[in-house]
Amino acid sequence: MRKLLAIVWKENYERFTDRAGLLYMLAAPLALSIILGLAFSGLSGNSSDISISDIPVAIVNLDEGSAQARYGDIFVQAFVPPNPENEDPDNTLHHLFDAREMTDEAEARALVERGDLDAILVIPPDFSQSLTLDAAAFAGGPENVSLGGHAELTAYWNSGAQINWSIFRDVVQGIANGIANSNIAINVTVSGLIQANPLFGLQMATGAFNDTFAEIAQAASQPGANPINLRQVNVQGEEVGQQFDPLQYFGPAFAIFFTGFTAVFGAASVLQEQRDWTLQRMIVTPTPSLIILAGKMIAAFVGGVLQMVMLIVSMTLIASLLRGEFTNIWGDDLLGVALLTLAVVAAGTGIGAILAGIVKTNEQANNFGSLILIIMGMISGTFFALPENPALTLISRLTFHWWGREGFTMLSNGHPLADVLPNIVVLTALGLVCFVAGLWLFNRRLEA
């Protein structure tokens, strides 16, 4: 045990007395975090309000409507204030977006390409028609009634506005879901009526109820009746704010990203020791190889935890300074934050152990390690919110960054520790499995 502690002490003494190492480990992440915080504060000088608002978007409504409804108008009404001079202050969407209605798709796309707009939504001419009940089908009897058509919306976005795009996309998706839900509800109701009274189907086919259904469909799809809800409420039922808080997302993401480097390279530094012969010198002492390698890994783990703690504290300070009041972007569950921090660093250290077992030189470890960590950061959404894609969603879960960030975001939004336990378990298991495999691989190579 004393030998293990001696190795851990030596490692961290070296790490924390190396100015260049400290700069890399603490100063660089801090500087980037400050830049991140300033970027999301809008650089407007209004440091007390970190919020996103007035995202420039346009709705290109080409919808020609159907006999029953003109669903495209729902998007326009949701995004574009009827009277821009006298905006309703309680309307979240109108506050969040600076939206305009357009009719020329090419012109709108040109504005996106120029960067004047962050995103546009193009509603095709047949949008309402595609979603409307097929009147002819009703004549064939209840078994032929369609429960809804298929419509396609197209959105264009400026690749330089990832976050704004993700917000816009989520809102559009929500409205679309609302329309689809109300449409299905009406169709199910109509189907039920036809089953109860086949004569009703014949009357439908003749268009006798067109006006009535048009009113129902329009009313059911209005934003007020829509299940879209931009309110952010924590599990205690408290309103936590209307704004998307980038620091809650990117703070943990960047902390995990940088800590990953410290943990991985700390573990892989065993290769540097091998090159310098200090590892061999340790091995020729009466100390089991397992103790030596475990000492190195624990030291990397301790270094990673220290860095993570310092980043948590410093990012809290940055957020508080920007908002002018104490702001905790990590949530109030300190035990959860502590356990998740340990689990994230354990996973990073484990990956470092695997790396040390696979590659042969410190240079290879640095190159491959950087590459792996950057790729992991990208596919886990560290640098930008990921687009909706099932394959990407699955791949992102293969990274410790995703499990860590997701856990921190949950804690930040007030979820209890129990909700984050799966993340902690996955990260810890990943760390342990990689650690054992890495030790085995490295030990095998040493004895060759």
Next chain:
Amino acid sequence: MPPIIEIRQLTKHYNPPNGPLAVKGINLNIEQGEIFSLLGPNGAGKTTTISMISCLLAPTSGDALVADHSIVHESIAVKSVIGVVPQEIALYPRLSGRQNLRFFGQLYGLTGRRLNEAVQWVLDIIDLEDAADRKVETYSGGMKRRVNIGVGLLHKPQIVYMDEPTVGVDPQSRRRILDTVMELKKQYGMTVLYTTHYMEEAQEISDRVAIIDNGQIIAGPGSVGELIQVVGEQDTLRLHLGTPETPPAMLESFQRVEGVTSVSQQDGEVTVVARRGRRALPELINIANQNHVDIASVAVQEPDLEAVFLHLTGRALRE
């Protein structure tokens, strides 16, 4: 008394079957309290042998008993009785000399007062007390070498392995290191296994020497005098040429001179081993003149280990 190190058929084959066979079944006995030198050129297998009997490398076959402990089956016991001084400066540059000694002392199981005493004892031996608290990165090459040796002595081992400890040091530091090695035997009764490719060092400090080349012991073990008898009453003539070019025809003519047993050349110097070398000298100079080669100087040496190696391999030790 049984040998303190018994090496039996020790073999190391890296990455078999196509990798290099670095050590080819060597056998050696090293007696307690002696300074034993393993002399050979770079790549001869010295470091691989030391690495195996330090339990750093697993042998492909064979075994060695170190203080009656098998290197294959009792590695921790072996490591407890040996101190290893590697060829590389295996120190942490951002730690001070004292911190390096304390760290490795702890890995040898020393704690508390025993650790403090051991560190102080080593600092006295390597004469580095004044600079002990400076970071190693500020030390001169010679000082680093001395700390490098000190680390291997911390636990007062019965046996010390020193792998080319004087490589790259200035003459003054080299002298100090050689004195330290001899003192370890004289003052503390330690057994020293010393590898080098410097013939003069082996000749000066060793009780016994073995010459290794291509992974095999080609001469010895024996005392320096016993090894020199291999070449008999032969002199070594060193001819420093005035030109860097050495005509092959001239070297072939040298071989045919009566009494000459071997000829080698390196960096404008031709080394000739010959019985009654002084008598052969006029004819050698004559051949050089016929080949239009100027001889800048001539040195005649009594037989030494260099001559032994040249005699056995046809190559100079430092080729």
